[in-house]
Amino acid sequence: MQTPAPFEYDRATSIDQAIGLLEQYGPDTRLVAGGHSLLPMMKLRLAQPGRLVDINDLDDLSYIRQEEAQIAIGSLTRHSELLSSPLLAQHWSIFAEAERVIADPVVRNRGTIGGSLCQGDPAEDLSALVCALRAQLVIRSRGGSRTVEARDFYLGPYETVIGPAEMLTEVRIPIHEGAGSAYEKVERRAGDWAVVAVGCFVKLDADRVLDVGIGLAAVNARGFAAPEAEDRLRGQPATEEQLAAAASLAAQHCRPQADQRGPEDYKRYLVGELTRRALRRAIDRASRGGA
Numbered sequence: 258m259q260t261p262a263p264f265e266y267d268r269a270t271s272i273d274q275a276i277g278l279l280e281q282y283g284p285d286t287r288l289v290a291g292g293h294s295l296l297p298m299m300k301l302r303l304a305q306p307g308r309l310v311d312i313n314d315l316d317d318l319s320y321i322r323q324e325e326a327q328i329a330i331g332s333l334t335r336h337s338e339l340l341s342s343p344l345l346a347q348h349w350s351i352f353a354e355a356e357r358v359i360a361d362p363v364v365r366n367r368g369t370i371g372g373s374l375c376q377g378d379p380a381e382d383l384s385a386l387v388c389a390l391r392a393q394l395v396i397r398s399r400g401g402s403r404t405v406e407a408r409d410f411y412l413g414p415y416e417t418v419i420g421p422a423e424m425l426t427e428v429r430i431p432i433h434e435g436a437g438s439a440y441e442k443v444e445r446r447a448g449d450w451a452v453v454a455v456g457c458f459v460k461l462d463a464d465r466v467l468d469v470g471i472g473l474a475a476v477n478a479r480g481f482a483a484p485e486a487e488d489r490l491r492g493q494p495a496t497e498e499q500l501a502a503a504a505s506l507a508a509q510h511c512r513p514q515a516d517q518r519g520p521e522d523y524k525r526y527l528v529g530e531l532t533r534r535a536l537r538r539a540i541d542r543a544s545r546g547g548a
């Protein structure tokens with residue numbers, strides 16, 4: 258079945274109006290941003306919302322700017338804008354590295370960071386990225402805004418803490434001066450979803466790891482993260498031996514499932530190897546001044 262079930266359509270003119278429509282029409286109503294996840298699901302009839310509220314005219318949700326020690330990204334910011342942002346490139350190379358391997362230019366020109374995170378797909382690259390960097394997510398409703406840690410945003414596959422009359426409006430990325438970051442992904446062919454992907458940042462104090470964040474995609478890691486590996490590495494010398502020990506914990510504690518992209522042991526092996534590679538490159542960047 259390649260045709261969506263019938264639905265009503267509204268084009269929102271403000272954030273408040275979009276939230277008002279969600280409230281008025283109830284849980285059968287969905288926001289549509291880039292539409293690159295929602296519309297295919299509607300065509301397959303895996304999703305059958307009775308009403309779509311299109312937020313593509315809400316230009317005040319599209320920005321990347323520095324606010325004190327954070328980079329604030331509006332939820333309607335497109336993948337292509339994340340890929341080419343000089344501000345993100347200055348502080349976090351991981352954004353361009355991840356974006357270069359997400360889908361293709363057609364999808365990247367339209368798909369948004371908000372839609373990517375709210376979709377809650379276990380293989381979503383940006384979910385692993387924001388969880389690696391310990392971003393905060395700003396969620397708005399008629400009553401005001403609340404902020405949640407990215408790692409607490411996901412309840413399970415395709416499930417997030419967003420309520421039926423709430424909207425994700427902003428992603429806040431902390432800036433750690435001098436930190437290095439990296440993204441590693443194995444995909445079956447260019448532009449495909451990850452078999453496994455790992456993103457990380459490392460902050461050094463001389464040759465020791467002062468802080469580290471590790472995000473994992475496509476292996477059902479709680480909060481898309483590897484906290485056991487982070488705890489193992491924090492405070493340790495940034496040596497190959499320590500990286501290997503941390504990577505092995507990341508592989509041990511994630512929960513991959515066999516599917517058409519590979520068996521469980523292969524995915525665990527990839528988590529270990531990609532974690533090591535990502536940490537190595539992030540440390541190299543940190544030792545050269547960061548990004």
Ligand SMILES: Cc1cc2nc3c(=O)[nH]c(=O)nc-3n(C[C@H](O)[C@H](O)[C@H](O)COP(=O)(O)OP(=O)(O)OC[C@H]3O[C@@H](n4cnc5c(N)ncnc54)[C@H](O)[C@@H]3O)c2cc1C
Pocket residue numbers: 287288289290291292293294295296332333358359360361364367368369370371372373375376380381382383419423424425426448449450451
């Ligand atoms: C061919 C193809 C290949 C792809 N490959 C990859 C890949 O390799 N890696 C990867 O990570 N992704 C991949 N994607 C997904 C892509 O990144 C999508 O852009 C993304 O998943 C969804 O973003 P969107 O803006 O299109 O969201 P939409 O499809 O518009 O929305 C997705 C969901 O989020 C909700 N939503 C949207 N915005 C908000 C908001 N502000 N607040 C609350 N809820 C909201 C919608 O109601 C819907 O439930 C691929 C997609 C396609 C079509």
